[in-house]
Amino acid sequence: MLTFVGRGWGCARALAPRATGASLLVVPGSRPALTFGAARESWATDRLYSAADLKEKLDMSRFPVENIRNFSIIAHVDHGKSTLADRLLELTGTIDKTKNNKQVLDKLQVERERGITVKAQTASLFHNYEGKQYLLNLIDTPGHVDFSYEVSRSLAACQGVLLVVDANEGIQAQTVANFFLAFEAQLSVIPVINKIDLKNADPERVENQIEKVFDIPSDECIKISAKLGTNVESVLQAVIERIPPPKVHRKNPLRALVFDSTFDHYRGVVANVALFDGVVSKGDKIVSAHTQKTYEVNEVGVLNPNEQPTHKLYAGQVGYLIAGMKDVTEAQIGDTLHLHKQPVEPLPGFKSAKPMVFAGIYPVDQSEYNNLKSAIEKLTLNDSSVTIHRDSSLALGAGWRLGFLGLLHMEVFNQRLEQEYNASVILTTPTVPYKAVLSSSKLIKEYREKEITIINPAQFPDKSKVTEYLEPVVLGTIITPDEYTGKIMMLCQARRAVQKNMMFIDQNRVMLKYLFPLNEIVVDFYDSLKSLSSGYARDKAHSIGKAMCERLKDCLPRQLFEIAIQASIGSKIIARETVKAYRKNVLAKCYGGDITRKMKLLKRQAEGKKKLRKIGNIEVPKDTFIKVLKTQSSK
Numbered sequence: 001m002l003t004f005v006g007r008g009w010g011c012a013r014a015l016a017p018r019a020t021g022a023s024l025l026v027v028p029g030s031r032p033a034l035t036f037g038a039a040r041e042s043w044a045t046d047r048l049y050s051a052a053d054l055k056e057k058l059d060m061s062r063f064p065v066e067n068i069r070n071f072s073i074i075a076h077v078d079h080g081k082s083t084l085a086d087r088l089l090e091l092t093g094t095i096d097k098t099k100n101n102k103q104v105l106d107k108l109q110v111e112r113e114r115g116i117t118v119k120a121q122t123a124s125l126f127h128n129y130e131g132k133q134y135l136l137n138l139i140d141t142p143g144h145v146d147f148s149y150e151v152s153r154s155l156a157a158c159q160g161v162l163l164v165v166d167a168n169e170g171i172q173a174q175t176v177a178n179f180f181l182a183f184e185a186q187l188s189v190i191p192v193i194n195k196i197d198l199k200n201a202d203p204e205r206v207e208n209q210i211e212k213v214f215d216i217p218s219d220e221c222i223k224i225s226a227k228l229g230t231n232v233e234s235v236l237q238a239v240i241e242r243i244p245p246p247k248v249h250r251k252n253p254l255r256a257l258v259f260d261s262t263f264d265h266y267r268g269v270v271a272n273v274a275l276f277d278g279v280v281s282k283g284d285k286i287v288s289a290h291t292q293k294t295y296e297v298n299e300v301g302v303l304n305p306n307e308q309p310t311h312k313l314y315a316g317q318v319g320y321l322i323a324g325m326k327d328v329t330e331a332q333i334g335d336t337l338h339l340h341k342q343p344v345e346p347l348p349g350f351k352s353a354k355p356m357v358f359a360g361i362y363p364v365d366q367s368e369y370n371n372l373k374s375a376i377e378k379l380t381l382n383d384s385s386v387t388i389h390r391d392s393s394l395a396l397g398a399g400w401r402l403g404f405l406g407l408l409h410m411e412v413f414n415q416r417l418e419q420e421y422n423a424s425v426i427l428t429t430p431t432v433p434y435k436a437v438l439s440s441s442k443l444i445k446e447y448r449e450k451e452i453t454i455i456n457p458a459q460f461p462d463k464s465k466v467t468e469y470l471e472p473v474v475l476g477t478i479i480t481p482d483e484y485t486g487k488i489m490m491l492c493q494a495r496r497a498v499q500k501n502m503m504f505i506d507q508n509r510v511m512l513k514y515l516f517p518l519n520e521i522v523v524d525f526y527d528s529l530k531s532l533s534s535g536y537a538r539d540k541a542h543s544i545g546k547a548m549c550e551r552l553k554d555c556l557p558r559q560l561f562e563i564a565i566q567a568s569i570g571s572k573i574i575a576r577e578t579v580k581a582y583r584k585n586v587l588a589k590c591y592g593g594d595i596t597r598k599m600k601l602l603k604r605q606a607e608g609k610k611k612l613r614k615i616g617n618i619e620v621p622k623d624t625f626i627k628v629l630k631t632q633s634s635k
């Protein structure tokens with residue numbers, strides 16, 4: 001199985017590419033069939049709180065900061081983060097213990113349908129341990145690399161993480177990437193080996209991998225089954241014992257980090273905040289350090305896991321804040337909020353997420369343009385990592401070119417447009433951005449810079465006016481059973497990848513590091529890796545050109561004259577197909593008769609066709625473009 005495990009972008013300059021600190025992860029083959037135990041084991045649970053109890057609990061005015069723990073759950077996709085979060089919510093009495101608690105924190109429809117977490121979610125849990133009450137702020141994060149931006153943001157609000165690893169699959173690419181995010185943020189890491197109930201589970205092997213790759217002593221690993229609830233209690237103990245409380249000061253002026261935000265049509269922006277200093281309450285005047293705009297706080301509260309308004313939020317707490325911000329850009333992720341007239345040193349922010357995959361998006365019917373525009377605007381209010389540029393195409397009309405963090409991000413956005421806004425769209429084949437270093441002084445003057453970024457293939461400047469083209473590269477990590485290594489290396493080579501490292505993480509698992517041109521892996525690398533067939537063509541321009549021409553040939557209506565369909569790179573034709581002409585039988589009326597007369601008629605017909613071919617314009621039906629351009633993901 002393959003996942004990207006984080007990336008940025010740098011450019012490959014001729015044959016000397018620069019790494020970007022990004023990585024891509026791939027693990028072929030061995031996804032186990034999941035086997036579940038017949039019955040769920042029972043485990044101790046706190047009682048659910050009554051409304052009065054909850055109100056008392058949520059009054060944090062006298063709650064000691066030493067009893068607060070802020071932590072996140074990180075893992076490779078499907079290793080069981082959300083299931084563990086469900087068990088922790090049940091065990092602490094935050095939600096009722098029923099069989100229906102499946103991925104309680106995955107609130108979006110797309111998350112539930114795909115079984116993946118897209119948006120990080122927060123929950124404040126209370127737990128009694130050795131006679132003391134603790135407040136545990138849990139942030140469930142997405143596993144897929146397209147959303148790793150969400151992970152790094154969430155980590156800024158935490159002092160520790162639970163690193164969940166599947167007891168059968170062992171360490172995977174995203175496990176490595178997420179571990180390093182936590183390690184670099186200097187957080188305490190608690191390794192949790194999950195799914196020990198599986199028939200093929202081998203927790204000892206995974207323990208050794210963790211020791212070898214992350215240098216964490218194997219006896220620090222906690223072995224659990226989140227599905228059955230086995231040993232989940234010790235996870236809570238470890239959170240309390242091994243993760244330090246936040247280093248914060250209630251008496252200092254307010255300093256709150258905005259680590260996430262969502263948009264609510266009625267209340268405006270709901271900002272998720274972690275308080276590093278001070279107190280904030282309803283009615284306070286706050287200022288965004290980023291925009292310097294002042295707002296009045298309308299509501300503060302905690303997520304339990306649903307919004308639970310409180311009187312105040314105190315330093316050390318993680319919660320939400322509503323202050324009449326109309327647009328998520330006003331609550332910039334990474335921004336620091338402080339009280340009016342009490343400015344503070346802003347907290348270190350985050351690097352903004354850079355879109356790496358661009359695709360055209362058009363309404364199926366142009367009359368739907370305005371509806372689609374409003375749907376896209378609303379959806380991007382909730383997902384500020386999507387970039388929008390207006391675009392138009394002769395074939396598809398007016399639309400936009402959107403930038404996404406990855407292919408899954410694009411698919412999820414498209415699915416949300418359809419499900420939440422009932423929009424029907426055409427999505428064109430995704431492309432990556434390129435840079436061109438211009439040589440033409442006229443162009444440099446026009447663009448006002450020497451190096452330009454191109455996000456739309458239609459806007460590529462002419463080759464003769466460019467010194468060099470640059471493309472984004474990512475550092476990819478592939479973890480694979482030993483037997484696939486040879487084939488994977490061939491595949492990587494065929495994708496123009498440069499090997500950087502290779503290491504055995506246990507007796508039969510290898511970790512490979514490659515520098516990949518992003519364009520080579522963005523669409524179908526995962527599928528190729530799964531099939532692991534050999535014989536990949538190095539130069540794919542010809543095969544792509546040929547396939548396009550063939551598709552056009554099948555879709556275009558025939559005319560009275562022959563139509564040549566050509567694919568070209570600049571002036572060089574790389575593929576060609578011909579749509580045969582309809583042929584009128586000009587000899588139909590000649591019953592017998594003179595051969596020269598027949599020849600004359602045929603010659604005149606040929607000349608007519610030649611002339612038509614020169615001047616003939618054909619009307620290309622719109623659905624032809626749709627058929628040719630429509631990508632798999634938009635179906």
Ligand SMILES: Nc1nc2c(ncn2[C@@H]2O[C@H](COP(=O)(O)OP(=O)(O)OP(=O)(O)O)[C@@H](O)[C@H]2O)c(=O)[nH]1
Pocket residue numbers: 034035036037075076077078079080081082083084103115116117118141142143144194195196197198224225226227228
């Ligand atoms: N047998 C078994 N299955 C488990 C266990 N924990 C989780 N699962 C299953 O593994 C699958 C993935 O679990 P999730 O909790 O959605 O995984 P996740 O890590 O949150 O996934 P993403 O949010 O997409 O990254 C689900 O089908 C769970 O039911 C476990 O302890 N044992």
